[in-house]
Structure formats: structure tokens, C-alpha cells
Amino acid sequence: MSRAFILLMDSFGIGGAPDAESFGDKGSNTLGHIAEQCTIGNADKKGVRHGPLYLPNMEIIGLGHAAYQSTGNYPKGFSSQIKATGLHGAASEISKGKDTPSGHWEIAGVPVKFDWGYFPDKMPCFDDSLLDGIVKVGNLPGALGLCHASGTEIIARFGLEHIKSSKPIIYTSADSVIQIAAHEQSFGLERLIDLCEKIRILVDPYNIGRVIARPFVGNAPDNFERTGNRRDFSVLPPAPTLLDKVKEAGREMIAIGKIADIYAHQGPTQVIKASGHDNLFQRTLEQAIKAPDGSLTFTNFVDFDSLYGHRRDVVGYAAALEEFDRKLPELISILKDDDLVIIAADHGCDPTWTGTDHTRENIPVLAFGPQIKAQNIGTRECFADIGQSIASFLGVGTLEAGKSFL
Structure with missing residues (x-):
């Protein structure tokens, strides 16, 4: 066969x-x-x-x-x-x-x-209602980024502040996506995955295609590196x-x-x-x-x-x-x-x-x-x-x- x-x-x-x-x-x-x-x-x-x-x-x-x-x-x-x-x-x-x-x-x-939903290219790109919901479901002290960005660039820009504050780095792109970057050790990989699963539910009304967990490691902007533990949470076909x-x-x-x-x-x-x-x-x-x-x-x-x-x-x-x-x-x-x-x-x-x-x-x-x-x-x-x-x-x-x- x-x-x-x-x-x-x-x-x-x-x-x-x-x-x-x-x-x-x-x-x-x-x-x-x-x-x-x-x-x-x-x-x-x-x-x-x-x-x-x-x-x-x-x-x-x-x-x-x-x-x-x-x-x-x-x-x-x-x-x-x-x-x-x-x-x-x-x-x-x-x-x-x-x-x-x-x-x-x-x-x-x-x-x-159908038409996917997209986040506008402005700062912040996420509305207050969504941000408030993310902070609440994740029991977070806040969030960093909140803009259209390249994944490696935004980690270099906000990585140290993220490690110190435990605020995840949340960003998007021209795709129908919301991405959450967090340090595997200081924030925790399981915590990041759990947060993304909860955000998947929050963005359904926005018709967003994917929520992507972007874990990274390192201790300085010049050695921050995304790991292979990425997870994509997509809507059903x-x-x-x-x-x-x-x-x-x-x-x-x-x-x-x-x-x-x-x-x-x-x-x-x-x-x-x-x-x-x-x-x-x-x-x-x-x-x-x-x-x-x-x-x-x-x-x-x-x-x-x-x-x-x-x-x-x-x-x-x-x-x-x-x-x-x-x-x-x-x-x-x-x-x-x-x-x-x-x-x-x-x-x-x-x-x-x-x-x-x-x-x-x-x-x-x-x-x-x-x-x-x-x-x-x-x-x-x-x-x-x-x-x-x-x-x-x-x-x-x-x-x-x-x-x-x-």
C-alpha cells in the first residue's frame, strides 16, 4: 500500500x-x-x-x-x-x-x-480590554512590548526588563498572531504555555489565527536565544x-x-x-x-x-x-x-x-x-x-x- x-x-x-x-x-x-x-x-x-x-x-x-x-x-x-x-x-x-x-x-x-483578525500597527497594538484580560488570567504584574516587532529584536530590547519584572513580552506582526516571549528559567516554560492557552480563549473574539509561545534563554541582550520549545495554539480548521x-x-x-x-x-x-x-x-x-x-x-x-x-x-x-x-x-x-x-x-x-x-x-x-x-x-x-x-x-x-x- x-x-x-x-x-x-x-x-x-x-x-x-x-x-x-x-x-x-x-x-x-x-x-x-x-x-x-x-x-x-x-x-x-x-x-x-x-x-x-x-x-x-x-x-x-x-x-x-x-x-x-x-x-x-x-x-x-x-x-x-x-x-x-x-x-x-x-x-x-x-x-x-x-x-x-x-x-x-x-x-x-x-x-x-474568511478574513483573519489583525492587530493595528500602533502603540499599544492591543486594546485595554484584551490587555486587562491577559494580566488577569495570568496573574501578571503587567506586560512589555505591545507592538509590531521582530521576535529576536524585541527580546533583545525587553529581555532584561522582563527577567527583572516577570512581565511577559507580548507582540504581534502583519500576520494574524499574538506572540508571548518569556524566559524559560525566570518566568518558567510551563507558566508560559499555560498563559498562552488562556490567551487563546481571550483572542477568539478577535478572530486571531495563532497564539505563539516564544520561550528564550540567556542573561544578556547579546546572548538571548529562542529555544525549540515554541508552541503554537491555532484555531481549528x-x-x-x-x-x-x-x-x-x-x-x-x-x-x-x-x-x-x-x-x-x-x-x-x-x-x-x-x-x-x-x-x-x-x-x-x-x-x-x-x-x-x-x-x-x-x-x-x-x-x-x-x-x-x-x-x-x-x-x-x-x-x-x-x-x-x-x-x-x-x-x-x-x-x-x-x-x-x-x-x-x-x-x-x-x-x-x-x-x-x-x-x-x-x-x-x-x-x-x-x-x-x-x-x-x-x-x-x-x-x-x-x-x-x-x-x-x-x-x-x-x-x-x-x-x-x-
């Missing part, structure tokens, strides 16, 4: 979506701009890149051709003469946001047709997703990394917590060896987004892409005859773009496996085509949205 694997490269966009201009992202291109900057050897202020971006394994599957489908151009260093060995193309998003839940839910067959279909069919749905959090733990039968790309890939390899027939394994590689995209680190993003690419042959070597692997993304986060937010981009769709034939699937009109294809491949029924390309 067939098995399926989704490798979700968080934020790996391949060129502006058709509606990118309405999001202020016309011209954004995560892959294209990284490749361009690597080629000219002047990647960003954080370091100088020597040599072009080198992703031979994804290129042979069809990444360059997928990028061409999205933009009409091949990324710098990619060849139009490569004969792809896998199924390849691009996909556009129809959900109304360029955030993590919207992209993931649409991939799993449930586009977000509005309809059954691919994950639910797999579970309802009596199959194993194995969620690695933050996948279970993104789907509010609705659907997974196994949850494997892991952080860092090396660890996430290792856990995925383990499932490629032992996951049962008929199963779906879904891994989110978040560092592309959180460590490099949002931080506008071109050099770091490029290195992470190359390391991911180097690991693919090991996965390919242990696949079973009927396995399917799909590489995709949930949005863009162009590290050359202004600001620190996600970018509205098309995503790559790369599929391979021993029985998967090379095919150009063009640019799909909806991310849900991915979920519908997997549902068809595994024989678990049909989803409400999407058209299979298999």
Missing part, C-alpha cells in the same frame, strides 16, 4: 503570486532573489556569499522549471536544459492571507475564505482536512515539528516534536524506514522562515537550502516502491524584501518516488491540488477543494 510524505519548506516561495501587488509584494521572489544575490557574491549585510546557489537534487527533480512556471524566468545558476526526473510545477494561493495557517490548511484541502481524511481511513497521520500545532492537533495520530532542520530531517528519515503502509508523514522545516526569511538573512537561507538539498539523496535511497514525496511551501518570505513579514508568492510543487513519472503540471490555481492529489494517491476519499495532478 502506498505511503506519502510532505516536506514543507516553510516560506520557500518561487515568485510573486498573481495577486501579490494587493499585498504590497509585487516583485518578491524568495528563490529568485537568493539565487541572484549568491551569484553576484554580495548576499547581505550579514555575510558575503562565495559561489552560486547550488541545489542539484531539487533542480534535477524540476525546481528550476517550477520557478520558470511561476515567473517566466529561470533563477540565476539554474539551467533550462535540465531534464527533470520528477513531477514539477508551481501553485498559487486562493486563501485571503499569506500566513502559516492559511497556507497549510489550503495545502490540506481547506482554503481560508473550518472543515475536515487531508489529515482528518487519513485518520478517518484508519491510517497513521504522522506530524513532525510544528505540524500538529498548525492544525490544532486535529488529525494527527502521532506527534513527533523536533526542532532544527537536522533533527527534523532525521525524524523524517526514521519514518521513511518505519512508517506503516497507507500513512502520511508531514514535516514542517520552519527555520527557513523563522531564522532566515524573517531575519532577512540571505546567506543563512542559501546555506540552509543547500543543506536540505544535500540530504535528499538519503531519503530517496530508502523510499519504498509505492512511496510519494512532495516538496512544497506555505508562502514566501523573501529575505531581500523590505520589512520582516511574509511575502505573497507562488510555491513550488515537486513530487518524486520510484513510480512517479516526470511531468510538468504548470501553475496550479490552488494549493489544495496538493492535498487532493495525496488523498487520491492514498485512497482516502476526496477533499472539498483542489484537483489532483496525479
Whole structure:
């Protein structure tokens, strides 16, 4: 019986979506701009890149051709003469946001047709009623931040005051999110998680997609560091997703990394917590060896987004892409005859773009496996085509949205 694997490269966009201009992202291109900057050897202020971006394994599957489908151009260093060995193309998003839940839910067959709630970009960005409620349910002496901010920057700015006062650092971004940063030792990890669970209830009337616990360690601004104990508290998807279909069919749905959090733990039968790309890939390899027939394994590689995209680190993003690419042959070597692997993304986060937010981009769709034939699937009109294809491949029924390309 067939098995399926989704490798979700968080934020790996391949060129502006058709509606990118309405999001202020016309011209954004995560892959294209990284490749361009690597080629000219002047990647960003954080370091100088020597040599072009080198992703031979994804290129042979069809990444360059997928990028061409999205933009009409091949990324710098990619060849139009490569004969792809896998199924390849691009996909556009129809959900109304360029955030993590919207992209993931649409991939799993449930586009977000409603408008998320957002906090205004002013100081304070949270109204008095919400702040009073947070302070009350958490028995807090107050709160710090209360603005739109980058997670690493706001920890450096308020971390010492937080440690001294026990006031959590609360902030947001252009996404539908409220984030709470707190020190793992001085504030306590369990206390932070409990606070976020209570805040999840408080922000439901605001239609906020996620509450994120952002624990950190260190004793000074220059060594504060966020840990792998992050937790996302998401609202439930509005309809059954691919994950639910797999579970309802009596199959194993194995969620690695933050996948279970993104789907509010609705659907997974196994949850494997892991952080860092090396660890996430290792856990995925383990499932490629032992996951049962008929199963779906879904891994989110978040560092592309959180460590490099949002931080506008071109050099770091490029290195992470190359390391991911180097690991693919090991996965390919242990696949079973009927396995399917799909590489995709949930949005863009162009590290050359202004600001620190996600970018509205098309995503790559790369599929391979021993029985998967090379095919150009063009640019799909909806991310849900991915979920519908997997549902068809595994024989678990049909989803409400999407058209299979298999």
C-alpha cells in the first residue's frame, strides 16, 4: 500500500503570486532573489556569499522549471536544459492571507475564505480590554512590548526588563498572531504555555489565527536565544482536512515539528516534536524506514522562515537550502516502491524584501518516488491540488477543494 510524505519548506516561495501587488509584494521572489544575490557574491549585510546557489537534487527533480512556471524566468545558476526526473510545477494561493495557517490548511484541502483578525500597527497594538484580560488570567504584574516587532529584536530590547519584572513580552506582526516571549528559567516554560492557552480563549473574539509561545534563554541582550520549545495554539480548521481524511481511513497521520500545532492537533495520530532542520530531517528519515503502509508523514522545516526569511538573512537561507538539498539523496535511497514525496511551501518570505513579514508568492510543487513519472503540471490555481492529489494517491476519499495532478 502506498505511503506519502510532505516536506514543507516553510516560506520557500518561487515568485510573486498573481495577486501579490494587493499585498504590497509585487516583485518578491524568495528563490529568485537568493539565487541572484549568491551569484553576484554580495548576499547581505550579514555575510558575503562565495559561489552560486547550488541545489542539484531539487533542480534535477524540476525546481528550476517550477520557478520558470511561476515567473517566466529561470533563477540565476539554474539551467533550462535540465531534464527533470520528477513531477514539477508551481501553485498559487486562493486563501485571503499569506500566513502559516492559511497556507497549510489550503495545502490540506481547506482554503481560508474568511478574513483573519489583525492587530493595528500602533502603540499599544492591543486594546485595554484584551490587555486587562491577559494580566488577569495570568496573574501578571503587567506586560512589555505591545507592538509590531521582530521576535529576536524585541527580546533583545525587553529581555532584561522582563527577567527583572516577570512581565511577559507580548507582540504581534502583519500576520494574524499574538506572540508571548518569556524566559524559560525566570518566568518558567510551563507558566508560559499555560498563559498562552488562556490567551487563546481571550483572542477568539478577535478572530486571531495563532497564539505563539516564544520561550528564550540567556542573561544578556547579546546572548538571548529562542529555544525549540515554541508552541503554537491555532484555531481549528473550518472543515475536515487531508489529515482528518487519513485518520478517518484508519491510517497513521504522522506530524513532525510544528505540524500538529498548525492544525490544532486535529488529525494527527502521532506527534513527533523536533526542532532544527537536522533533527527534523532525521525524524523524517526514521519514518521513511518505519512508517506503516497507507500513512502520511508531514514535516514542517520552519527555520527557513523563522531564522532566515524573517531575519532577512540571505546567506543563512542559501546555506540552509543547500543543506536540505544535500540530504535528499538519503531519503530517496530508502523510499519504498509505492512511496510519494512532495516538496512544497506555505508562502514566501523573501529575505531581500523590505520589512520582516511574509511575502505573497507562488510555491513550488515537486513530487518524486520510484513510480512517479516526470511531468510538468504548470501553475496550479490552488494549493489544495496538493492535498487532493495525496488523498487520491492514498485512497482516502476526496477533499472539498483542489484537483489532483496525479
